[in-house]
Amino acid sequence: MDDVIIVGGSFAGLAAALQLGRARRKVTVLDTGLQRNRFAGHSHGLLGHDHKPPLEILAEARRQLARYPTIRLIKARAESVSGAIDDFRVVTDDNESLRARRLILAYGVVDQMPDVPGFAESWGTSIVPCPYCDGFEVAGQHWGLVWSGPHSMNQVRLFHDWTDKLTVFADGHDISPDVRADLARRDTPVVDGRIIEIARHGDHNATINLDTGAKVAVDILFAHPRNKPSASLHEALGLATVDTPLGIIVKVDERRETSMPGVYAAGDLANPITPPSVTLASSHGAMAGIYAQQSMLV
Incomplete structure (x- = not known):
């Protein structure tokens, strides 16, 4: 059993994994590779990485995470989730069944493009x-x-x-x-x-x-088209949400914990502040990782 399963391997998810890996916690990160800002040529405002292509930043982050033996990165989609604190179960699209004590949802949102040519x-x-x-x-x-x-x-x-x-x-x-x-x-x-x-x-x-x-x-x-979560795991878990002017987000407290004990959320999926920010996503991901780790202390 993992300590934490992280659903989503963009800035928030990888930042969470880094904190957990450095605490020697066993982590599996599931990622589809469809990051929200993949359409952007450059990412700005991220200290140390200003004006770099976002996919280049993420590729370097994955290389850095490889030095932590307790982190496993999987290219897969989480199809279903069930369970409760200390015993969550996630099934992937290739039928792999994973179990963990904690969950971090960082699968982001999808911008809903209007039906306007161009x-x-x-x-x-x-x-x-x-x-x-x-x-x-x-x-x-x-x-x-x-x-x-x-x-x-x-x-x-x-x-x-x-x-x-x-x-x-x-x-x-x-x-x-x-x-x-x-x-x-x-x-x-x-x-x-x-x-x-x-x-x-x-x-x-x-x-x-x-x-x-x-x-x-x-x-x-x-432009600010409405968006929606890129997966429905929060619905399957019955998590509380907040309706913002641009779409639904998952409700979290100051520790990034959702309405279900043991489930945390970070990144655009749980960020009420607009516009979106790589810096905030990374910060909230790190917080989710730290608080998830601290919640398992005995």
């Missing part, structure tokens, strides 16, 4: 969600923001630290007169109409085509 193809290059991740490289240029609800006003306020030229695309949303007045006060024009196509130009530039016939070119487009 959107999915531009995701991670011309269309991005996070100014902390990509804002510096396009600072001072013309930014676009796809409005997705009242929370988008926070993005408008945030973006002005990087650029003074911002255009909001209503995309069919009803933006109230008082919010429009606030946007006008900030010299932020609103373009009405639904987006029907995104035409990508190079690494960042894009032209947004609207059903009104208008075409607006921007140097970078920010």
